[in-house]
Amino acid sequence: MCGICGFISDRDIGLEQLKIMNDTMMHRGPDDSGAEIYPLRGGKSIGLAQRRLSILDLSELGHQPMHSADRRISMIYNGEIYNFSELRKELAAYPFQSDCDTEVLIAAYQQWGLDCLNRLNGMFAMALWDREAEVFYLIRDRIGKKPLYYQVEDGNLYFASELKPLMQRPGFKKVIRKDVISRYLFQQYICHPDSVFAGVFKLPPGAVLTCSCRPESGLSLEVSKYWDVKTVYFAQQQNPVKDYHQAKSELKEILQKAVSLRMIADVPLGTFLSGGYDSSLMTAIAAANAAEPVKTFSIGFHEKTHNEAVYAKKVAEYLGCDHTESYISEADMFELVESIPRYYDEPFADSSQIPTMLVSRLARKDVTVALSGDGGDEFFCGYNIYEKVRQAQCLDIPGAALHALYSLPGVRRLHLKDRLPFPVRAVAENRNRETKVQFGAGSYIDTAVSMVSQEEASQRPVLSCNYPFESAYQISNWQLRRMLLDMDTYLPADILCKVDRAAMKYSLEARCPILDKDVMEYSFRLPHSFKYSGGIRKRILKDIAHEYLPKELLDRPKAGFSVPLDKWLRGPLKEQLLDMGSQAYLKKQGIFNANFMDTMINDYLLTGDGGPSTGANYSRLIWSFFMFQKWYQSYCTG
Numbered sequence: 001m002c003g004i005c006g007f008i009s010d011r012d013i014g015l016e017q018l019k020i021m022n023d024t025m026m027h028r029g030p031d032d033s034g035a036e037i038y039p040l041r042g043g044k045s046i047g048l049a050q051r052r053l054s055i056l057d058l059s060e061l062g063h064q065p066m067h068s069a070d071r072r073i074s075m076i077y078n079g080e081i082y083n084f085s086e087l088r089k090e091l092a093a094y095p096f097q098s099d100c101d102t103e104v105l106i107a108a109y110q111q112w113g114l115d116c117l118n119r120l121n122g123m124f125a126m127a128l129w130d131r132e133a134e135v136f137y138l139i140r141d142r143i144g145k146k147p148l149y150y151q152v153e154d155g156n157l158y159f160a161s162e163l164k165p166l167m168q169r170p171g172f173k174k175v176i177r178k179d180v181i182s183r184y185l186f187q188q189y190i191c192h193p194d195s196v197f198a199g200v201f202k203l204p205p206g207a208v209l210t211c212s213c214r215p216e217s218g219l220s221l222e223v224s225k226y227w228d229v230k231t232v233y234f235a236q237q238q239n240p241v242k243d244y245h246q247a248k249s250e251l252k253e254i255l256q257k258a259v260s261l262r263m264i265a266d267v268p269l270g271t272f273l274s275g276g277y278d279s280s281l282m283t284a285i286a287a288a289n290a291a292e293p294v295k296t297f298s299i300g301f302h303e304k305t306h307n308e309a310v311y312a313k314k315v316a317e318y319l320g321c322d323h324t325e326s327y328i329s330e331a332d333m334f335e336l337v338e339s340i341p342r343y344y345d346e347p348f349a350d351s352s353q354i355p356t357m358l359v360s361r362l363a364r365k366d367v368t369v370a371l372s373g374d375g376g377d378e379f380f381c382g383y384n385i386y387e388k389v390r391q392a393q394c395l396d397i398p399g400a401a402l403h404a405l406y407s408l409p410g411v412r413r414l415h416l417k418d419r420l421p422f423p424v425r426a427v428a429e430n431r432n433r434e435t436k437v438q439f440g441a442g443s444y445i446d447t448a449v450s451m452v453s454q455e456e457a458s459q460r461p462v463l464s465c466n467y468p469f470e471s472a473y474q475i476s477n478w479q480l481r482r483m484l485l486d487m488d489t490y491l492p493a494d495i496l497c498k499v500d501r502a503a504m505k506y507s508l509e510a511r512c513p514i515l516d517k518d519v520m521e522y523s524f525r526l527p528h529s530f531k532y533s534g535g536i537r538k539r540i541l542k543d544i545a546h547e548y549l550p551k552e553l554l555d556r557p558k559a560g561f562s563v564p565l566d567k568w569l570r571g572p573l574k575e576q577l578l579d580m581g582s583q584a585y586l587k588k589q590g591i592f593n594a595n596f597m598d599t600m601i602n603d604y605l606l607t608g609d610g611g612p613s614t615g616a617n618y619s620r621l622i623w624s625f626f627m628f629q630k631w632y633q634s635y636c637t638g
Contacts, residue, residue, distance in 0.1 A: 002064070002078040003028030003504075004148075005160035006048040006127055008040070008136060008213060011170060013047060022049035024164035027343065028078070028504045029053045036065050038074065038129070042215025044156075046129055046136065049165075050076040053507055055265050055369060061098035068106045069095050072132050077102050078161055079124030079146045080511065082261035087119060114208065117226045121261070121517045125161060125203075136211040142227040143375075143515050144192070144205030144492030147500060151200045155219050157211055163345045166200060167635065174636050175199070176591060178452065179462045185624040186448040186465035188349040191493040194463070196346050196631075205492050229487045230473055236524035244540075247526055251519075252544045258516035259285040259371065267368035270295030272359055272510075273323070275311030277538060277545050277554055278373025278382075282513055284319055284548035286371060293322040297363040297370065299355055300327040308558070315553055326362045333358065333563060334572065340627065341634035343505040348631075349624040350494050351563040356502040364506040374495055375514035378486045379523045380538045381531040386479050389437050390532075392427055393478040396436075399427035434468040437482035447618055451600065451625065453586075453593045480528050565623045570605055573626065577601060580629035589632070592625070 003025030007013060018035045026033075029051030037047045050064040064076050081087070084101035087108055094107035101122075108116035109128060114137070123145035128137045138159055140148045150159040151166060160166050167174065175198040184190050192202035203209055206227035212220040225231075241247040259282060263269060271283045273296040287294045296316045300309025309325050316323035333354045340353065363370045377383045392399075406417045406428070417425060422441070430439035445465045452462075467489055475481045496512075503510040513519065523531075530540045545554060569577055579585065581601040586594035600618070607617045 002053055002076075003051045003161040003165075004049065004076040004078050004125065004127055005165035006046065006076065007156065007158045007169070008044055008046050008211065008219065009156035009158070010044045011156060013037075013045075013170060015047075017168075017170065018047045018049050021160070021165035021168045022051055024168055025051045025160075025162055027507055028161060030507050031058075032060075032063060034064050034076075036074070040213055040215075041134070044213070044215075044219075046074075046213075048074060048076045048127060048129070050078070053368070053509060055080065055267055055509055058266050059098070062100040062102065064102060066102050066106060068110060069097075072130065073106050073109060074129045074131070075102065075106055075126060077105060077124060077126040079122055079126070079141065080262075080509070081105060081120055081122035081124065082258075082264065082516070083119075083121040085264075114226070117208070123511075123515075127159060134213045136213055138203055138209040138211075140203045140205055140207055142206045142517060143487070143496070143520065145496050145500065145512065145515065147497065148203045149195060149200055150203055150209060151197075152219075152221060153199055157219060157221070163195070163197070163200070163635075166197075167345075173198075176636070178591060181452045181591065181628070182448045183463045183465050184347055184349075184628065185451055185621055186445060187490075187494075188620065188624050189494045189497065190346060190348075191467075191489050202493075229484055232521060233484060233524045236521055239525055240527060241522075241525045242527070244530055247530055248540055248543055251522060251526075251540060252547070254516070254518050254522050255281070255513060255544065256285055256289070258513040258519050260289050261516070262369075262371055262511040262513050263289060265369045268295070268366060269369040269371070270297055270363055270367040271371040272296075272363065272373070273298050273312045273316060273321075274373070275308045275313075275315055275554075276373070276558065277542055278376035278514065280312075280315045280373075280549060280554055281376075281541065281545040282371050282373050283315065283321065284545070285513075287319040287321060288548070293320055295363075295367055296321040296323045297359055297366075298323070298325045299359045299362060300325055302327060302329065311553070311556070315549060318549060318553060324362065324366065326358070328355070328358050330564060330567075334568065337568075337573075337630075339505075341631045344497075344501050344631075345635065346631070347624075347628040348497065348501075349620075349627040350498055351565060351623060353498045353502055354563055356498055357505055360503045360506050360508050360510075364508045367508070369509045369511060370503070371511050371513060372499060373514060374499060374510075374512040375491065375520075376538060376541055378483055378491045378495075379514060379520060380541045381479060381483060381528070382538045382541075383486075386482060386532065386537060387535070389478045389482045392430065392437075392439055395427045396430070399424075399430060402428040403431060432468070434470050435464075435466040436470055437478045437485060438466040438470075444618065444621065447600070448621055450596050451592055451621065453591055477528060479532060566617075566619050569619065569622055569626065574605065577605075577622070577626055580626070580633070591632075597625070 005021050022035055031054040032052035035049035037045050039045050048065045065074050067074050081101040084104040088104050091107040124141045125146035125148040126139045147161050158166055177198050180190055180194050192204045206225050208224050210222045273279050273283050298309045298312035301307045336354050336357055426439050429442055448465050473481050473484050499510050533539050581597050583594040583598050586592045604622050
């Protein structure tokens with residue numbers, strides 16, 4: 001696991017400056033670093049730099065930038081190619097010098113060109129310079145496990161795993177994208193291709209940025225997809241698996257291989273174990289493949305109603321794992337708040353990042369690689385929202401009739417809508433065909449939009465808080481449509497970003513077997529009833545898990561845990577919130593609606609302070625605002 005950065009530029013960026021950019025990501029790769037600059041025809045130069053966390057081939061032969069034997073190709077890379085040994089056998093004619101997967105990538109490109117991407121099974125963000133073709137590539141893995149930002153300015157290209165290196169380059173302008181702020185406040189993350197800065201973009205998952213570097217044609221860029229959720233889903237649906245027992249047997253075998261491949265490492269390895277189905281299944285498969293007890297890591301909470309560590313411990317004991325658990329306090333979580341902007345160097349407000357950082361810190365004391373169960377919910381229908389989506393689809397027609405009724409002029413004057421229970425109102429108001437599976441509190445969306453200043457609005461149209469492109473999926477089943485939408489947005493931009501930054505904070509590599517290429521693509525061949533049936537979510541994964549573990553160890557309601565945001569924002573963070581939400585500060589900042597925020601924050605604080613309820617208990621939006629301001633103070637002031 002590593003961090004990469006670089007440029008194609010005619011600016012005077014020397015090697016020392018490139019190293020400064022690179023060293024902002026030392027946490028991503030504390031074991032080694034490399035930086036090189038190569039001249040191009042026409043006056044530009046290419047700079048490539050990498051920070052290395054050594055996982056495979058710990059020797060100096062794994063140093064990057066790495067070059068092909070004939071020096072035609074230069075490459076920097078962040079990630080792991082799990083099937084590199086198989087590919088290396090196919091590429092036996094290449095004069096390999098190391099045992100690392102980076103050199104296999106170079107050989108694969110020389111043998112197959114960009115078609116090599118279809119052969120890769122792994123997580124990666126890479127930059128590759130082909131001197132002979134005078135073409136440069138930025139490439140991101142299929143589902144977006146590894147981050148990759150890029151910027152084009154004045155005919156120059158800059159890129160990095162994180163925003164920090166870009167902010168360190170000469171001439172970088174910190175212009176905030178005001179048009180993305182409302183969506184960020186509502187979603188709590190910024191989804192690709194957008195970023196918080198004008199002109200800076202995230203390369204989408206499964207995408208290649210191709211840059212022609214021939215001076216006679218100028219810097220020519222094109223972004224294309226080699227793997228796309230919707231396209232691959234429909235392609236795999238053409239070859240369905242109709243027999244449930246066959247599907248369960250084949251999926252189990254594919255999962256076993258996915259876990260086995262992710263246990264290949266030259267450093268200590270373990271698993272995150274929450275006690276839920278996904279992490280328990282990954283741990284069980286790992287334990288069945290391991291010669292020694294698998295190291296497992298869990299965090300617990302002292303509140304019994306929210307503590308799942310006791311279940312994780314029972315699973316670990318049943319599997320004979322070497323288990324480590326740590327009970328954390330509210331103070332343990334609170335002390336991480338100040339460090340969040342340093343490692344999440346773009347506004348990010350999913351508060352589960354905090355316990356994720358804590359379990360990563362615990363695991364890093366003993367291992368360098370940890371397996372996780374991420375992806376099980378999105379690919380196998382696990383989230384609670386999927387049940388609500390199914391119910392909403394069943395009620396859509398009566399909801400439309402109710403909406404038409406209370407929209408009649410005479411009925412509207414009776415304010416019937418305002419007296420409806422929230423779930424009924426949410427279904428009735430869910431009339432936008434492009435956001436059908438994203439129904440919810442319209443007041444939250446209205447509030448998120450109102451929080452942002454309209455006086456100095458961006459020239460761009462403001463992005464809607466929801467993602468208005470559901471019709472592109474052309475799927476009538478709302479549950480399945482929401483799953484695909486989450487694979488395209490929430491999974492890479494929130495869940496995988498959260499895990500990447502939390503683990504990399506402690507120089508820990510997180511690997512996700514369920515996001516294996518073959519697992520993802522096989523899941524698309526399965527009828528939806530194999531995933532959701534009779535109210536049972538993740539049906540097929542649960543049935544596989546029961547072959548490894550007693551049902552009574554796993555089959556229980558999730559205890560759930562949430563960071564005490566209200567308590568913090570109305571307690572130890574109250575003064576900070578008031579300062580960063582004051583009218584004077586906000587008017588000077590020019591991003592948020594100062595008058596609206598002043599009222600909103602004060603109403604929010606009154607609601608939780610024993611005062612009269614104002615109905616303004618928008619803790620998620622207030623936390624999103626607070627985390628944006630913490631980020632802003634870290635990077636955009638002073």
